[in-house]
Amino acid sequence: MVKAGFIAGVANLLLGLGVNVVLHMILPGLAEEYQNTAIFRPWQDPLMMVYFAYPFILGIVLAYLWGLLRKQLKGSDPQKALQFAKIYFIIATIPGMFISYTSFQISFLMILVWTLTGYLQAYIAALIYTKYLK
Numbered sequence: 001m002v003k004a005g006f007i008a009g010v011a012n013l014l015l016g017l018g019v020n021v022v023l024h025m026i027l028p029g030l031a032e033e034y035q036n037t038a039i040f041r042p043w044q045d046p047l048m049m050v051y052f053a054y055p056f057i058l059g060i061v062l063a064y065l066w067g068l069l070r071k072q073l074k075g076s077d078p079q080k081a082l083q084f085a086k087i088y089f090i091i092a093t094i095p096g097m098f099i100s101y102t103s104f105q106i107s108f109l110m111i112l113v114w115t116l117t118g119y120l121q122a123y124i125a126a127l128i129y130t131k132y133l134k
Contacts, residue, residue, distance in 0.1 A: 001060070001063045001064065001067060001133065002060060002063070003132065004059075004063050004066075004128060004129055004132035004133050005056070005059040005060030005061075005062070005063035005064075006056060006059060006060070007059070007128050007132065008055075008058075008059035008062060008063065008124065008125035008128045008129070009055040009056030009057075009058065009059030009060070010055075010056075010059075011059075011124050011125070011128060012055035012058060012059060012121045012124060012125060013052065013055040013056070015117070015120060015121060015124055016055060016117065016121070019113070019117055019120075023113060027109065029107075029109075030107075030109060030110060030113065033106065033107060033110055038105075039104060039105060039106065055121070058121065058125070059125055062088065062122060062125045062126070062129070063125070063129060063133060065084075065088065066084060066125075066126065066129040066133055067133065069084060069087065070084075070129070070133065077127065077130035077131075078127070078130075080126065080130055081123050081126035081127045081129075081130055082123065082126075084122065084123075084126035084129075085119055085120075085122035085123035085126055088118075088122040089118065089119050089122060092118075093115055093118040093119060093122075094115075096118075097111050097114060097115045097118070100114070
């Protein structure tokens with residue numbers, strides 16, 4: 001479980017970095033929003049290095065959740081991955097993005113990006129789990 005979670009963490013770290021690079025090129029206003037130190041820590045803050053642990057923590061937690069749900073998921077591996085991502089999305093992403101949007105002064109665009117990225121992360125992780133956690 002930990003190995004698959006770690007692999008999912010690497011994949012999701014790369015996904016997150018790639019999405020951020022592309023979106024910051026396409027939507028420079030989004031990149032500027034991340035520079036708001038009234039909301040976000042500056043990258044120079046040493047605590048920001050811990051930020052990169054998130055995909056690995058998520059990968060391991062989702063691997064545990066996969067272990068609980070995998071027998072209930074039906075269909076081919078991609079179909080199981082979509083079902084898993086949908087469950088995670090409904091339980092964690094929607095409420096998390098709702099509370100983020102209503103409590104932080106961030107744009108709807110940022111919430112939309114985080115929402116879509118969260119769904120993609122769960123789907124990518126589940127695809128990995130279909131291979132490593134049978």
